[in-house]
Amino acid sequence: MAKSKGYPEALEKKLHDQRYYREDSTPDFTKRVEDKSRTIAHMCFQCGTCTGSCPSAPRSTYRIRKFMRRAVLGLESEALNDPDLWLCTTCYSCTDRCPRDIAPTDVIMAMRNMAFTHDIIPVNFLKTVTAIYSSGHGVPNNDVNRAARERLGLTRDPPTTHMYPEYMPGIRKILDHYHLKENADRIIKEREG
Amino acid sequence: MMVEKKKTTTKKTETKKQDTKKEAPVKQEAKKQAPAPAAKTVAAPGVTTKPEDARIGVFICHCGTNIAGSMDIPAVQEYAKTLPHVAYVDNYKYMCSMPGQTVINKAIKDNKLTGVVVAACSPRLHEPTFRTATKEGGLNPFRFEMANIREQNSWVHMHDREGSTDKAKDAIRIAVAKAALLQDLFPKTVPVEKAAMVVGAGVAGMQAALDLAAAGIKTYLIESTPSIGGRMSQLDKTFPTLDCSQCILTPKMVDVGRSQNIELLTYSEVDNVEGYIGNFDVTIRKKARGVLTPTEAEARGIVGGGCNGCGDCEAVCPVIKPNVFEVGMKPRKAIYINHPQVVPLIYTIDFDSCIKCGLCVTACGPEKKAIDLESKDEFMKVKVGTAILATGYDIFPIEKKEEWGYKRFENVITSLEFERLICASGPTGGYPVRPSDGEKPKRVAFVLCAGSRDNTGIGKPYCSRFCCMYSLKHAHQIVEKMPGCIPYIFYMDIRSFGKAYEEFYYRIQDEGAKFIRGRVANILEDPKTKNLHVYADDTLLDRPVDMEVDMVVLAAAIQPAADTERTRRLFGVSCTGDGWLQEAHPKLNPCGTTTAGVFLAGVCQGPKDIPDTVASAEGAASAASIPIHKGEVELEPYFATCIEERCAGCGMCVNLCPYTALSLVEKEGRQVMQVTEAKCKGCGTCGGFCPGGAIWMNHFATPQIVAQIDAFLLGGEQ
Numbered sequence: 001m002a003k004s005k006g007y008p009e010a011l012e013k014k015l016h017d018q019r020y021y022r023e024d025s026t027p028d029f030t031k032r033v034e035d036k037s038r039t040i041a042h043m044c045f046q047c048g049t050c051t052g053s054c055p056s057a058p059r060s061t062y063r064i065r066k067f068m069r070r071a072v073l074g075l076e077s078e079a080l081n082d083p084d085l086w087l088c089t090t091c092y093s094c095t096d097r098c099p100r101d102i103a104p105t106d107v108i109m110a111m112r113n114m115a116f117t118h119d120i121i122p123v124n125f126l127k128t129v130t131a132i133y134s135s136g137h138g139v140p141n142n143d144v145n146r147a148a149r150e151r152l153g154l155t156r157d158p159p160t161t162h163m164y165p166e167y168m169p170g171i172r173k174i175l176d177h178y179h180l181k182e183n184a185d186r187i188i189k190e191r192e193g
Numbered sequence: 194m195m196v197e198k199k200k201t202t203t204k205k206t207e208t209k210k211q212d213t214k215k216e217a218p219v220k221q222e223a224k225k226q227a228p229a230p231a232a233k234t235v236a237a238p239g240v241t242t243k244p245e246d247a248r249i250g251v252f253i254c255h256c257g258t259n260i261a262g263s264m265d266i267p268a269v270q271e272y273a274k275t276l277p278h279v280a281y282v283d284n285y286k287y288m289c290s291m292p293g294q295t296v297i298n299k300a301i302k303d304n305k306l307t308g309v310v311v312a313a314c315s316p317r318l319h320e321p322t323f324r325t326a327t328k329e330g331g332l333n334p335f336r337f338e339m340a341n342i343r344e345q346n347s348w349v350h351m352h353d354r355e356g357s358t359d360k361a362k363d364a365i366r367i368a369v370a371k372a373a374l375l376q377d378l379f380p381k382t383v384p385v386e387k388a389a390m391v392v393g394a395g396v397a398g399m400q401a402a403l404d405l406a407a408a409g410i411k412t413y414l415i416e417s418t419p420s421i422g423g424r425m426s427q428l429d430k431t432f433p434t435l436d437c438s439q440c441i442l443t444p445k446m447v448d449v450g451r452s453q454n455i456e457l458l459t460y461s462e463v464d465n466v467e468g469y470i471g472n473f474d475v476t477i478r479k480k481a482r483g484v485l486t487p488t489e490a491e492a493r494g495i496v497g498g499g500c501n502g503c504g505d506c507e508a509v510c511p512v513i514k515p516n517v518f519e520v521g522m523k524p525r526k527a528i529y530i531n532h533p534q535v536v537p538l539i540y541t542i543d544f545d546s547c548i549k550c551g552l553c554v555t556a557c558g559p560e561k562k563a564i565d566l567e568s569k570d571e572f573m574k575v576k577v578g579t580a581i582l583a584t585g586y587d588i589f590p591i592e593k594k595e596e597w598g599y600k601r602f603e604n605v606i607t608s609l610e611f612e613r614l615i616c617a618s619g620p621t622g623g624y625p626v627r628p629s630d631g632e633k634p635k636r637v638a639f640v641l642c643a644g645s646r647d648n649t650g651i652g653k654p655y656c657s658r659f660c661c662m663y664s665l666k667h668a669h670q671i672v673e674k675m676p677g678c679i680p681y682i683f684y685m686d687i688r689s690f691g692k693a694y695e696e697f698y699y700r701i702q703d704e705g706a707k708f709i710r711g712r713v714a715n716i717l718e719d720p721k722t723k724n725l726h727v728y729a730d731d732t733l734l735d736r737p738v739d740m741e742v743d744m745v746v747l748a749a750a751i752q753p754a755a756d757t758e759r760t761r762r763l764f765g766v767s768c769t770g771d772g773w774l775q776e777a778h779p780k781l782n783p784c785g786t787t788t789a790g791v792f793l794a795g796v797c798q799g800p801k802d803i804p805d806t807v808a809s810a811e812g813a814a815s816a817a818s819i820p821i822h823k824g825e826v827e828l829e830p831y832f833a834t835c836i837e838e839r840c841a842g843c844g845m846c847v848n849l850c851p852y853t854a855l856s857l858v859e860k861e862g863r864q865v866m867q868v869t870e871a872k873c874k875g876c877g878t879c880g881g882f883c884p885g886g887a888i889w890m891n892h893f894a895t896p897q898i899v900a901q902i903d904a905f906l907l908g909g910e911q
Contacts, residue, residue, distance in 0.1 A: 018737065019736065019738065020737065020738045021739050022636075022739075022741050040703075042702070042703070043699070043702055043703060046710065046733045066733075066734065069731075069734050070734070073731075100699075
């Protein structure tokens with residue numbers, strides 16, 4: 001790591017020694033990712049079909065191929081701390097097209113799981129947890145939607161927890177079992193006060 | 194730009210025109226004289242049509258749109274009709290097709306043509322086709338001349354329709370001028386000696402010799418080292434099947450040793466080659482070996498003697514030298530065999546290091562009497578019909594690429610050294626250790642393209658073609674034999690192109706080899722630990738890498754074996770700029786050379802893995818057996834002929850001839866030059882040089898060439 005010379009932050013970041021050393025690697029990271037994702041991440045040969053297929057890539061800095069590379073090299077901290085990790089929409093296009101039959105989407109999901117154990121997660125994801133806890137929906141129904149449904153001759157609410165709120169306790173039980181709500185509330189409080 | 198260029202060209206042509214006009218009368222005189230004596234001296238009964246009686250047919254090929262797409266064919270056709278001697282002009286979509294050939298055939302008969310010009314592709318492609326068509330039309334096949342309006346015209350002037358049309362007119366005019374002067378020629382046949390020679394007894398040479406022998410041909414297999422097997426016998430396992438290299442090679446070595454039709458000459462070199470296809474006289478130098486084979490012993494009257502490979506001599510020899518077979522990593526004595534499975538199992542004395550103490554002679558004993566410390570090089574002459582070169586390769590001296598520290602850092606080794614270290618019969622019993630401290634390495638970096646794909650002039654510009662695959666194999670062997678040791682492969686591309694190769698790559702990656710896409714920039718040594726820091730760019734991560742490893746294996750480039758240059762000159766085979774031997778055609782004649790009767794097998798022609806090498810050897814053996822089985826070969830009648838009344842017997846041409854085809858003989862009380870037609874390649878060196886104009890080059894005779902030049906410069910108005 002280069003010593004700080006009091007440059008502006010952006011320049012400091014640029015001058016930082018970005019070389020990859022053997023010590024940077026967590027050798028069992030690849031294996032842990034594979035155990036969680038149930039896919040052969042180490043077989044990636046970096047063809048780039050995943051990034052090419054990715055609808056997020058042309059609109060953001062998200063490069064799924066680089067996450068696959070980090071998985072292979074065991075660059076745990078770099079992978080988990082990269083905010084781009086949360087830009088995957090889980091559309092599974094990459095998984096459909098990967099010539100080595102790997103599921104890159106599942107690798108991302110595994111990394112997100114591992115990141116969450118270190119409290120690394122954007123707040124909006126936690127707000128989704130809160131929404132599910134209260135309504136059973138990540139994106140709950142609203143009045144605009146209800147009016148649209150009526151115009152189409154549908155019921156105002158879909159046949160989900162909106163229509164059958166009696167199932168909500170079951171959903172909450174699952175979330176409570178994994179301490180998801182509890183952790184979400186804690187982190188949101190820490191960040192937003 | 195284009196216009197300017199054109200102008201300059203025209204100017205030049207004009208000046209030339211003037212020059213030629215001045216000289217023209219002299220040349221025409223020569224033209225009138227030359228054909229007459231030539232017709233007399235040409236050995237074959239040539240029929241010559243008087244130029245004024247010549248009736249030439251011109252056939253213009255469209256080659257689909259290859260030619261027709263870039264020029265105005267009707268304009269070219271109309272122009273051709275105006276040329277002197279032209280009696281018939283036609284065009285066709287594909288002149289080389291059967292209907293196209295029929296057009297030629299019919300036109301010759303209907304129009305009583307005396308010569309044929311086809312304006313189409315390169316003569317290298319279709320000259321034989323159109324010669325046959327000419328013959329079928331009832332003319333001598335050498336009454337055919339080709340005008341190349343594709344490779345040298347439409348393909349290179351694709352966007353200049355007017356220019357390419359003009360150029361096609363020029364080409365046809367020139368060809369017609371020559372066609373009017375063509376003579377009937379008759380190819381000669383020479384008998385072929387029913388024996389072949391293979392130079393180099395690596396896997397390519399052995400396979401070629403075995404195939405030739407199996408086809409019933411007596412084969413001399415020449416090997417410069419004391420035993421056969423070549424590079425392949427140094428390898429541990431072979432990709433992608435992981436067969437043990439020695440295990441699959443030994444049966445072939447034994448077969449070579451046993452075959453009745455193979456005369457194996459190890460520790461021998463080709464010293465001199467004379468002759469031509471069908472009749473090569475080869476002098477072989479049997480280097481002083483110092484040890485007699487049982488046969489040689491018997492010839493000296495030592496019954497039941499000769500070397501039996503017992504090794505008693507080696508045990509007592511006091512001289513210790515590095516073992517070349519083990520890439521210097523093991524000692525050997527001054528009297529030695531390369532490895533336990535050698536064929537033939539005969540010891541060899543390295544006379545450069547032998548101190549002639551005589552201990553080995555005593556150890557060998559009075560019965561065998563196998564050792565002769567005073568032995569000298571011996572020469573033997575053999576006659577063969579065809580020869581195959583299989584001279585193989587050497588490892589590029591990778592220390593020349595200083596950034597990787599080979600020979601400076603102890604733990605940087607080459608792949609061939611690693612091959613010996615991982616081999617059970619090698620110096621470490623098959624368990625690689627760090628040269629610096631003998632410890633087992635935990636992390637090994639493989640540097641691919643070490644010296645290959647390098648245009649600096651230090652390395653080699655080509656891909657050495659098998660390094661990717663053997664490095665994958667090495668990675669596999671590390672994972673297999675040394676649990677916990679991680680192979681890191683630094684690569685630019687993984688070229689796993691062969692059958693089951695990509696699957697092998699998949700397997701090795703699955704086994705845990707780490708791949709880093711980036712060429713290793715440099716390597717530094719930690720002077721305390723002797724560990725190595727490998728610097729590269731992980732181009733996939735877009736980050737520079739500093740990888741500390743225990744050992745580095747350089748997948749060094751390969752280059753033609755040291756003696757290739759000398760051998761190829763003896764056989765008159767050309768080579769590429771890199772020194773690899775030149776095949777007759779890279780795609781359609783990969784085993785042949787431009788020297789008739791000489792063929793190429795294996796890596797001497799260019800980098801090849803074992804499957805490709807064996808395939809190439811079988812191809813070469815098949816090609817080399819054809820003339821032998823045919824019993825005679827037809828030679829192109831392009832040889833030089835001496836016009837004796839003009840020859841002053843100066844003999845200057847004799848030394849100029851690159852094929853030793855010329856000699857001076859006594860005729861009617863004076864010296865004249867004589868051509869050995871079978872040796873002459875028709876290169877024209879003598880004909881162009883002869884100060885007296887006494888050499889007539891068949892099919893490329895001076896009047897014919899002058900007519901072509903005149904046609905070009907004077908626009909056909911002669």
